[in-house]
Amino acid sequence: MAALSDADHDKVSAAVAAAEARSDGEIVTILTDLSDPYHDVGLHWAVAVLIAVLAWSAFAPGWLYWAFHLVNGGWSEEPTLGQLLAMLMFVAVLKFTIALLLLKWMPLRLALTPGATKQRRVRRRAVALFKAAAERRTIGRTGVLLYLSLGERRAEIVADQAIHEVTTPECWGEAMAILLADVKQGRPADGIAAAVGLIGDVLAEHFPKTAADINELPDKLIEL
Structure with missing residues (x-):
């Protein structure tokens, strides 16, 4: 101002x-x-995005297989449970980080408060x-x-x-x-x-x- x-x-x-x-x-x-500064609001929305990723994975886990084969070029065998969990963790953390960075922009943070x-x-x-x-x-x-x-x-x-x-x-x-x-x-x-x-x-x-x-x-x- x-x-x-x-x-x-x-x-x-x-x-x-x-x-x-x-x-x-x-x-x-x-x-x-x-x-x-509403820092907590930005954090809450980022956590909500992370939870949404986890919830979607529970509802439609097939996307994890698709994402795994996309990353590996379709040459790998069927992924193990550990590989799927690693993929899920990577995507969830990535979405959380992106949301947190976007919400550093105060107009957006205020709009979502x-x-x-x-x-x-x-x-x-x-x-x-x-x-x-x-x-x-x-x-x-x-x-x-x-x-x-x-x-x-x-x-x-x-x-x-x-x-x-x-x-x-x-x-x-x-x-x-x-x-x-x-x-x-x-x-x-x-x-x-x-x-x-x-x-x-x-x-x-x-x-x-x-x-x-x-x-x-x-x-x-x-x-x-």
């Missing part, structure tokens, strides 16, 4: 500042290429970053993280205790929808800025601006 332009960063920072000007809430925005797995790992990364960047870092526990993972095209909104106690997940639905719609059209900065504005509406409703409020967390977009 190419880094966002300075203008994009300025747009997001301005949106955060405007949203925070209406409430005592603090908004942190984080953008990343990918939330997880179940949506639920992507969602769980994006959520896990968002929560971990929230704990590091926003949790308990505001006096009133009014920090909220907007996290966007471009590779999975998924986002998360994680709120600190005070916000969590007075809101429901449905409160963030409109912000999530407009964010992901802009991401699909190749405008992540516009989506983040628009989502920040809607998050600001929720914060202004529950935590209106007071004279004692100060800017406790940075307004800038963080790219990982």
Whole structure:
């Protein structure tokens, strides 16, 4: 992913500042290429290919004889059990290795990763970053993280205790929808800025601006 332009960063920072000007809430925005490398997914698919080879051999063992004679040019006698097992092992390992190498290509690995797995790992990364960047870092526990993972095209909104106690997940639905719609059209900065504005509406409703409020967390977009 190419880094966002300075203008994009300025747009997001301005949106955060405007949203925070209406409430005592603090908004942190984080953008990343990918939330997880999904190495295990590639390994699982490669193992599935290996098992498929073994299963096919059990169902239709005749192909082993065909493969053996093909390799030997048809000049050998009938193969022994050991030779057939060696052929099976060779083909299974070859298929496993090819599948593993193909799945090093991230677009393919992501395409074969179940949506639920992507969602769980994006959520896990968002929560971990929230704990590091926003949790308990505001006096009133009014920090909220907007996290966007471009590779999975998924986002998360994680709120600190005070916000969590007075809101429901449905409160963030409109912000999530407009964010992901802009991401699909190749405008992540516009989506983040628009989502920040809607998050600001929720914060202004529950935590209106007071004279004692100060800017406790940075307004800038963080790219990982």
